Amino acid sequence: MPPLVRAIEPRDLPAIREELHRHWHSTEIWSLGHRHCADRLPGFVAEVDGVFAGLVTLHLDEGAWQCEVVTLSSRQTHAGIGSALLRAAEGFARTHGCRRIYLTTTNDNTHAIRFYQRREWRFSALHQGIVDRVRALVPDLPLLGFDGIQVHDELEFELWLVDTGASHDTTRRDSIA
Numbered sequence: 001m002p003p004l005v006r007a008i009e010p011r012d013l014p015a016i017r018e019e020l021h022r023h024w025h026s027t028e029i030w031s032l033g034h035r036h037c038a039d040r041l042p043g044f045v046a047e048v049d050g051v052f053a054g055l056v057t058l059h060l061d062e063g064a065w066q067c068e069v070v071t072l073s074s075r076q077t078h079a080g081i082g083s084a085l086l087r088a089a090e091g092f093a094r095t096h097g098c099r100r101i102y103l104t105t106t107n108d109n110t111h112a113i114r115f116y117q118r119r120e121w122r123f124s125a126l127h128q129g130i131v132d133r134v135r136a137l138v139p140d141l142p143l144l145g146f147d148g149i150q151v152h153d154e155l156e157f158e159l160w161l162v163d164t165g166a167s168h169d170t171t172r173r174d175s176i177a
């Protein structure tokens with residue numbers, strides 16, 4: 001059964017807090033050196049048969065020219081929930097007139113790195129050592145992540161929602177340097 005995706009409502013708060021703790025051990029999420037109280041952010045929940053099945057939380061940058069996906073998670077993987085939530089996030093950004101939607105994931109999260117690229121998001125930056133700098137402030141941030149990989153960096157992914165005018169046709173050029 002496909003998930004139902006709807007905007008977060010006040011009654012979702014307990015499930016949202018549980019979901020954030022399940023994956024991030026806190027409702028405070030650090031990304032790009034900023035601390036988000038993710039349980040207060042707008043976003044969407046997914047439900048399957050009326051039961052909470054996933055969450056995406058979003059932050060509009062000042063002026064709403066771009067939107068950040070702060071967290072994305074699903075309770076039941078490989079059932080289309082993450083994709084449905086990511087589409088809802090993209091719709092939210094378009095509705096708010098954003099030109100770009102972006103997110104970061106940590107260097108250990110090879111599954112997410114694959115997932116976003118499969119959905120045509122592009123790698124846009126490496127924030128080397130940024131998690132180490134946050135860990136200096138928040139010592140209980142775990143060092144070991146997925147597959148026993150040490151977590152040090154954030155990888156930024158983006159999707160442009162407007163035509164940036166960049167030409168990717170290099171077939172008739174001798175050099176792209």
Ligand SMILES: CC(C)(COP(=O)(O)OP(=O)(O)OC[C@H]1O[C@@H](n2cnc3c(N)ncnc32)[C@H](O)[C@@H]1OP(=O)(O)O)[C@@H](O)C(=O)NCCC(=O)NCCS
Pocket residue numbers: 023070071072073074075076077078079080081082083084104105109111112114115118
């Ligand atoms: C990353 C994450 C959100 C992906 O969510 P998900 O619900 O598994 O995503 P989907 O089910 O939409 O897609 C995953 C794969 O399952 C496939 N799939 C979807 N429905 C399916 C079905 N009915 N049967 C078989 N496969 C299916 C998708 O095609 C996709 O494969 P692809 O990438 O090769 O196309 C999830 O793994 C997660 O919660 N991870 C932990 C938290 C996290 O790391 N979040 C990201 C960092 S912010």
